[in-house]
Amino acid sequence: MCKEENEKFKEELREKVNTLEQELLLCKEENEKLKEKLKKKVNTLEQDLLLCKEENEKFKEELKKKDQQEGDKQTIDIKNGQQADIIMVKGMDVDEKGDDVDKRDADHGITERQFLAKKKELELENMEGLIIERPLPLMLKELVKLWDKDDSNLPWEKRKYNESNSLLVDDSPYKALLNPAHTAIFLTSYDIRNKNDNSLRHGADIRMYLEGLTTSENVQKYI
Structure with a gap:
């Protein structure tokens, strides 16, 4: 009886092993299929x-070409020895170099621009900082240097001003290139x-x- 039971037990084990081997083979085949699908997906x-x-x-490349075309259409009027002064008006940069006075009026002296008082009133109501730069050879205005506070003496925190709240106002387009x-x-x-x-x-x-700019949330969208 003992031998017979042993033989039965062995047979059951063989069947169990055979079943497991078959399941393992199927699992490997399924894994290979999944790997192939993953490879195709990747x-x-x-x-x-x-x-x-x-x-x-x-x-x-299209944007570069478009920017180049727009740049070519601009008339760049380079005026020797002039550079815009900057007033930060809610991040607004206002050109002061020659808009307030006419220096060419040698016969009558320096003449203030019409409505100058109103202009100053608008600036002072919104001004948060002031940078004055005197006449220099041709210069481009890189606003990022102000935003990143390259000069540690600037009276505001780094990136307080940025693309969303700064505006350069000038009469020379080349300065904003x-x-x-x-x-x-x-x-x-x-x-x-020009009396008009x-x-x-x-x-x-x-x-x-x-x-309108002083009440806008984003300068670039407003422009």
Whole structure:
């Protein structure tokens, strides 16, 4: 009886082992199929990523060409020995170099610009800091140097001002060539002989534009 039981037990073990081996084989086959699916998926993702990068490069190239075309359309009027002064008006940079006075009026002395008092009132109501720069050879205005506080003596914290709250106001477009898009506006240079220059009076276009800017949440979107 003992031998018979042993033989039965051995047979059961053999069947159990055989079953486990078959299950293991099936599991391995399933694993191989899953690996193959994963490889195909990875290959597809890599191809999609490559196409995406190629599209991004094409888009960047198109943007560069567009920026170049826009830059070519601008009339760059380089005035020797002049550089815009900066007033931070809620991050607004206002050109002061020649808009307040006419230095060419040698016969009658220096003449203040029309509506200057109103202009000063608008600036002082919103001014948070002031930087004065005197006439220098051709210079470009890099606002990022102000935002990153390259000069430790600047009276504000680093990145307090940035693309969203800064504006360069000038009459020379070339000065903004190194700045992000939509962070500058360019006005006509002041000329004392132009008796119709009233853009700074109450309700006039430039005044209303700048007043609207002081209440906007994002300068670039506003521009």
